[in-house]
Structures are given as C-alpha cells and as structure tokens.
Amino acid sequence: MSDALLRRAEELDGDDRLAKIRDRFALDTSPDRPAGAAEVYLDGNSLGALPHGVAARLQDVVEREWGRLRIRSWDESGWWTAPERVGDRIAPLIGAAPGQVVVGDSTSVNVFKALVAAVRMAPDGRDEVLVDAATFPTDGYIAESAARMTGCTVRPVAAVDMAAEVGPRTAVALVNHVDYRTGRLHDLPGTTAAAHAAGALVVWDLCHSAGALPVRLDEHGVDLAVGCTYKYLNGGPGSPAYLYIRRDLQPRFDSPLPGWNSHTDPFGMRPHYAPADGVLRGRVGTPEILSMLALDAALEAWDGVAIEDVRHKSLALTDFFLECVAELVPDGLVESITPAEHALRGSQVSLRCRGAGEVMAALIERGVVGDFRRPDVLRFGFTPLYTRYVDALRAADTLADVLR
Ligand SMILES: Cc1ncc(COP(=O)(O)O)c(C=O)c1O
Numbered sequence: 001m002s003d004a005l006l007r008r009a010e011e012l013d014g015d016d017r018l019a020k021i022r023d024r025f026a027l028d029t030s031p032d033r034p035a036g037a038a039e040v041y042l043d044g045n046s047l048g049a050l051p052h053g054v055a056a057r058l059q060d061v062v063e064r065e066w067g068r069l070r071i072r073s074w075d076e077s078g079w080w081t082a083p084e085r086v087g088d089r090i091a092p093l094i095g096a097a098p099g100q101v102v103v104g105d106s107t108s109v110n111v112f113k114a115l116v117a118a119v120r121m122a123p124d125g126r127d128e129v130l131v132d133a134a135t136f137p138t139d140g141y142i143a144e145s146a147a148r149m150t151g152c153t154v155r156p157v158a159a160v161d162m163a164a165e166v167g168p169r170t171a172v173a174l175v176n177h178v179d180y181r182t183g184r185l186h187d188l189p190g191t192t193a194a195a196h197a198a199g200a201l202v203v204w205d206l207c208h209s210a211g212a213l214p215v216r217l218d219e220h221g222v223d224l225a226v227g228c229t230y231k232y233l234n235g236g237p238g239s240p241a242y243l244y245i246r247r248d249l250q251p252r253f254d255s256p257l258p259g260w261n262s263h264t265d266p267f268g269m270r271p272h273y274a275p276a277d278g279v280l281r282g283r284v285g286t287p288e289i290l291s292m293l294a295l296d297a298a299l300e301a302w303d304g305v306a307i308e309d310v311r312h313k314s315l316a317l318t319d320f321f322l323e324c325v326a327e328l329v330p331d332g333l334v335e336s337i338t339p340a341e342h343a344l345r346g347s348q349v350s351l352r353c354r355g356a357g358e359v360m361a362a363l364i365e366r367g368v369v370g371d372f373r374r375p376d377v378l379r380f381g382f383t384p385l386y387t388r389y390v391d392a393l394r395a396a397d398t399l400a401d402v403l404r
C-alpha cells in the first residue's frame with residue numbers, strides 16, 4: 001500500500017465532519033475476524049449496517065408494547081399512526097414537507113400503487129407507460145402488470161432519453177434515480193419537468209439515492225416516488241418501503257389496493273370503500289409494526305446529519321476510491337462504469353472486470369464486502385454515515401492484491 005495514499009486517507013478521515021457518526025453503527029464485530037478488526041463494509045447499497053439502539057428499541061417493542069400492553073399498543077404506543085409518523089421522519093431526507101410520505105409494504109408493492117394511481121390521474125386517452133430500460137427488474141415486472149391492468153403498454157426507454165421520449169401518449173414514466181448496476185445518477189429535475197410539459201406524470205424509484213444524496217422531491221414537483229429503507233436508511237432486512245404522494249395530488253390518488261387501513265373510517269367496518277384524506281391513501285393493510293419500529297429507531301442515526309454533508313462525503317469517498325484503484329490496480333484489469341462526473345454519480349462505484357464473481361468472493365474472504373452483479377460487475381457502495389477513507393483505500397488495495 002502506498003504511504004502517500006495512506007497519509008491522504010488518514011488526513012481525509014481527520015477532516016471528515018461525519019466521522020463520529022460511524023460510532024452510531026455496529027461495525028466492529030464481523031464473522032471470522034478478531035475483535036476490533038472490522039471488515040470493510042461496502043454493501044450498504046444492498047443492506048445498510050445496524051445502528052446501535054435498534055436492538056434495545058425492538059426489545060422494548062416486543063417485551064413491553066407487545067408483551068405487556070398487547071392490543072392497547074395500537075393507540076398507546078402509537079402503532080396505528082406509525083406509517084405516517086415514520087414517513088415524516090424520512091421526508092426531510094428526500095426533500096418532502098410533512099404529510100406526503102407513508103411507510104409500509106415493499107418497494108415492489110408501492111411501485112404498483114404509484115403506477116396504477118398515476119395512470120388513473122393522467123389525462124384521458126393516455127395509453128403508454130415508459131419504463132427505464134435498465135431498471136431494477138422488479139420495477140419492470142410490476143410495470144408490465146400495471147400496464148396490462150390499465151389498458152396501457154410498456155415502452156422501455158433509456159433513463160437518459162426519458163425527457164425526450166415522453167409524449168402525448170405517455171401516462172407515466174417510471175425512472176430509477178440512481179441506476180443499481182452502474183451507479184449513474186439520473187436527471188430528476190429535467191425529466192420531471194419534461195414529463196409535466198408533455199402532460200404526463202413521473203414515478204421515481206429512490207432506492208439507491210435516498211440517504212445518499214439530496215433528492216428534493218417538493219422543489220422539483222415530483223408526482224410520486226417510492227423507495228426502500230434497508231439500504232442507505234439502514235432500516236434492516238425487509239424493513240418497509242415508502243410512498244411519496246405530492247400533496248396536491250392526494251385528493252386524486254385512487255389506490256389500486258384500497259385496503260381498510262386507507263379507509264376514512266377503518267373501524268366503521270363499512271361495506272364500501274371511502275378513501276381517507278391525505279397520504280393515508282397510500283396505506284393498504286395492517287402495518288409491519290416490528291420492522292417499521294426497527295426502522296424508526298434506525299433513523300435516529302440521522303439526528304443532526306445534513307444531507308448536503310452526506311453528498312459531499314459520498315463524492316469525496318468515491319473520488320478517492322477511484323483514485324486509489326487507478327494508482328494501485330494494474331492497468332487494464334478493471335474499467336469503471338460509474339460516471340466520473342459528479343453530477344452523474346450516485347454513491348457507489350461499479351467496476352467491470354473479468355471473473356468478477358470470483359474476484360468478489362476473494363475480496364469478501366479478505367474482509368472487503370461489496371457485491372457482484374451479473375455478468376461482470378463489482379459493486380462497491382459507499383455509505384457516508386459509516387464509511388471511512390481508509391476503508392476506501394483498503395478496498396482498492398485488496399482488490400489490487402486479488403487481481404495480481
Ligand atoms: C431500484 C430498486 N427497486 C426496488 C428494489 C427492491 O424492491 P423490494 O423492496 O420490493 O424488494 C431494489 C432492491 O432490491 C432496487 O434496487
């Protein structure tokens with residue numbers, strides 16, 4: 001490892017305003033590694049690390065709220081209103097004013113709700129759903145079904161061409177804010193404006209951007225957005241997803257899954273559906289209380305953290321990693337498919353390389369955990385809340401070793 005790079009990494013860590021936030025996470029114990037020898041965890045874009053405090057909160061929820069208060073907890077412990085309350089906690093991280101984010105169900109289910117509701121809100125006669133051609137697969141599968149159910153057809157379009165392709169037939173465009181494979185950041189303001197100019201709506205999938213960079217949904221007039229909470233928001237495996245419904249669209253949001261939790265009078269047990277006001281319309285059935293409250297506790301890791309600082313560190317970390325790779329890895333063995341330009345980069349670096357599956361297995365064996373996406377991509381996710389510059393250097397150095 002180069003001494004100069006190590007000195008740089010240590011200096012960058014010394015100047016890092018977010019350095020202390022790492023202490024909020026359980027990262028210093030890893031399987032098969034001596035205590036204190038933390039692995040380098042670069043897979044927070046798939047499953048975020050565990051924030052301290054979650055286990056104790058869950059224990060209280062299970063033992064006291066469920067174990068002792070039992071049914072009373074729906075009111076007394078605030079379980080019934082948790083979807084909106086936790087939604088309001090996520091809201092500032094995605095640039096939303098309160099009352100527009102509801103938590104529950106999976107991202108896939110929320111993509112379905114958002115797409116069908118969007119088609120129902122689009123001007124009459126629109127029969128086309130545009131889908132980011134490189135989308136994470138679940139969005140594409142759900143879009144196909146949503147389109148069939150609403151008499152539309154799906155047209156795959158590269159996310160970079162979406163603004164130019166929305167037209168008079170488009171009901172809605174579904175776009176990933178950051179591409180899960182390449183880490184490319186797509187143009188949310190421009191695409192949203194172009195869709196609106198064409199009379200269409202846009203649904204943004206924020207799975208790979210929320211908690212990694214400023215999203216500014218309200219500022220850019222986004223219609224609907226969905227995202228998971230188990231990546232950069234660290235909610236835990238299977239933590240519930242969220243749905244953003246812009247306030248002025250809420251009265252027209254006609255859910256394709258009108259479950260009793262979104263009824264105006266859920267305990268009236270009425271035979272016919274009448275939607276509640278507000279973002280509650282995005283709810284379906286009984287909320288996933290245990291995982292939702294784990295997420296609620298996990299969000300405490302964000303206390304006092306400015307998303308602008310997160311973005312600053314994310315770009316600096318990914319820059320530094322790319323620089324270390326360029327210096328340490330012999331020429332020609334890897335090729336970055338993540339844009340070098342900051343405006344086009346999310347918070348991961350994807351490197352194409354031969355034998356990527358075996359290379360990632362060897363990295364994990366040596367304590368550097370990223371992931372492999374077929375056929376040939378090594379993915380390294382940089383979670384600014386807990387990743388250090390020395391981690392970026394160790395990852396690049398270990399990669400160079402493995403490839404040699
Ligand atoms: C962009 C994107 N959308 C959706 C999902 C997953 O959806 P779900 O939470 O329904 O599994 C993922 C990752 O799993 C993803 O990366």
Ligand SMILES: Nc1c(O)cccc1C(=O)C[C@H](N)C(=O)O
Pocket residue numbers: 045046047136180207
């Ligand atoms: N949601 C996941 C899961 O349940 C198991 C394993 C991985 C995931 C992921 O989140 C994958 C991730 N969306 C990706 O970008 O590849």
